[in-house]
Amino acid sequence: MDALTLTDRLTATIDDKRDDLIALTQDLIRIPTLNPPGENYREICDYLANRLSGKGFQIELVRAEGSPGDSDRYPRWNVVARREGAEPGECVHFNSHIDVVDVGRGWTKDPFGGELEDGKVYGRGACDMKGGLAASIIAAEAFIECCPDFRGAIEISGTADEESGGFGGVAYLAQKGFFAPERVQHVIIPEPLNKDRICLGHRGVWWAEIETYGEIAHGSMPFLGDCAVRHMGAVLDEMESSLFPALAAKRTDMPVVPEGAKQSTLNINSIHGGQSEIVRPETGLPSPVVPDSCRMVIDRRFLIEENIDEVQHEITSILDGLKQTRERFDYGIREMHRVLPTMTEKDAPVVTTVTEAIRATLGTEPSYVVSPGTYDQKHIDRIGKLKNCIAYGPGILDLAHKPDEYVGVDDMVDSAKVMGLSLLTLLGPRD
Ligand SMILES: [Zn+2]
Numbered sequence: 001m002d003a004l005t006l007t008d009r010l011t012a013t014i015d016d017k018r019d020d021l022i023a024l025t026q027d028l029i030r031i032p033t034l035n036p037p038g039e040n041y042r043e044i045c046d047y048l049a050n051r052l053s054g055k056g057f058q059i060e061l062v063r064a065e066g067s068p069g070d071s072d073r074y075p076r077w078n079v080v081a082r083r084e085g086a087e088p089g090e091c092v093h094f095n096s097h098i099d100v101v102d103v104g105r106g107w108t109k110d111p112f113g114g115e116l117e118d119g120k121v122y123g124r125g126a127c128d129m130k131g132g133l134a135a136s137i138i139a140a141e142a143f144i145e146c147c148p149d150f151r152g153a154i155e156i157s158g159t160a161d162e163e164s165g166g167f168g169g170v171a172y173l174a175q176k177g178f179f180a181p182e183r184v185q186h187v188i189i190p191e192p193l194n195k196d197r198i199c200l201g202h203r204g205v206w207w208a209e210i211e212t213y214g215e216i217a218h219g220s221m222p223f224l225g226d227c228a229v230r231h232m233g234a235v236l237d238e239m240e241s242s243l244f245p246a247l248a249a250k251r252t253d254m255p256v257v258p259e260g261a262k263q264s265t266l267n268i269n270s271i272h273g274g275q276s277e278i279v280r281p282e283t284g285l286p287s288p289v290v291p292d293s294c295r296m297v298i299d300r301r302f303l304i305e306e307n308i309d310e311v312q313h314e315i316t317s318i319l320d321g322l323k324q325t326r327e328r329f330d331y332g333i334r335e336m337h338r339v340l341p342t343m344t345e346k347d348a349p350v351v352t353t354v355t356e357a358i359r360a361t362l363g364t365e366p367s368y369v370v371s372p373g374t375y376d377q378k379h380i381d382r383i384g385k386l387k388n389c390i391a392y393g394p395g396i397l398d399l400a401h402k403p404d405e406y407v408g409v410d411d412m413v414d415s416a417k418v419m420g421l422s423l424l425t426l427l428g429p430r431d
Helices: 003-016 018-029 041-053 126-146 170-175 228-248 308-325 349-362 377-382 409-427
Strands: 058-063 077-084 087-097 120-122 151-159 186-189 197-202 204-213 265-273 293-302 331-339 367-371 389-391 406-408
Touching: 003 018, 003 126, 003 409, 018 041, 018 120, 018 126, 018 409, 041 058, 041 077, 041 126, 041 151, 077 170, 087 126, 087 409, 120 126, 126 151, 126 406, 126 409, 151 170, 151 409, 170 377, 186 349, 186 377, 186 409, 197 349, 197 377, 204 228, 204 308, 228 265, 228 293, 228 308, 293 308, 308 331, 349 389, 349 409, 377 389, 406 409
Parallel strands: 087 151, 087 186, 186 389, 197 367
Antiparallel strands: 058 077, 077 151, 120 406, 197 389, 204 293, 204 331, 265 293
16 A cells, blocks of 8 residues: 555544544543642543553553652653564654643633534633643554554653642653663654644753841831832843843744744743731731841743853842842852753654644644743653654643633644654654
């Protein structure tokens, strides 16, 4: 059978599975895997294990014991399913996170109902990213049916906690060797990036807590103390006058979307100074005290052109400068989290393969994007040391985490075809 026929047969098989794809997406949405706290991970892993073992996949259920958030009440379960082909070859891995974020207000649909209306499946996680997970499963199943003697192996994983950093999910699996380059060669993460876009990577993250110190005193005689909040105000002034303009002037060549994220950014995540805002029930007032501590959490997103030392130095130089010029100014700084930027090369095999599959399926040129925030690719890159990784999947990114989140059925079918054709290229018969 020639390659053209096989391609046609594969796309027709995926079209035939349209109802199955809808039902699978609905089933996944109806298991409420809210994170926090990390509910029903075992249930959804069992569901996936049951389905995929029926299609010849070997199943491993992995609890990320000891990871942040893991407890007997909310165990961090992950599932990794692997289907060996008929002869040796490379392994293509589809990784999807199984957790969804809080429902929030403003829904007109049942967030866990999986309602189908006008070609859209609604629910929390529909687009981010149970629709992508379902599309990758249908792609793999259709490929196996059309090409039972394929080379290499297919893996499908459902992983915990992406929405809270992925430490109980992909990071844990990567530490255990599940993404080692000798085991897995290509990774596709079906996050909702739109069916004609390939996401190559993400910007870097540096979270830190800055603390300014003062001296406690009676609020009626602040001159006897030293106000830590005013010191923090001086830090904010410096940030406004020098740091924010400097960050806005830095531009990246990474194709980051949206446009505003092509520059370096800083979010002031929180500031807290002095005693807690809770008023004392006896007086209805807080007690009058000069604050001796003020803490600010910053969330700095940086570009592949910047290095982390430079990012840190921008902050510490402001603080050290104030120490020189401002009386009694003193500070502490604590790093909370860091992720280096990552970007897969455009000529990496997984990128060129999916590019061709998008052209063949949609008849358009894909666009290449980089995510403003991180996702599980960070762990595959840093811990797993695997560079040949992209995010590609159905759904509109802007709908993620919103009320009345949905995924379009046509988009899921199209992206399943792209994923199926990619399997055909990477694992199908050599022509
Ligand atoms: Zn996601």
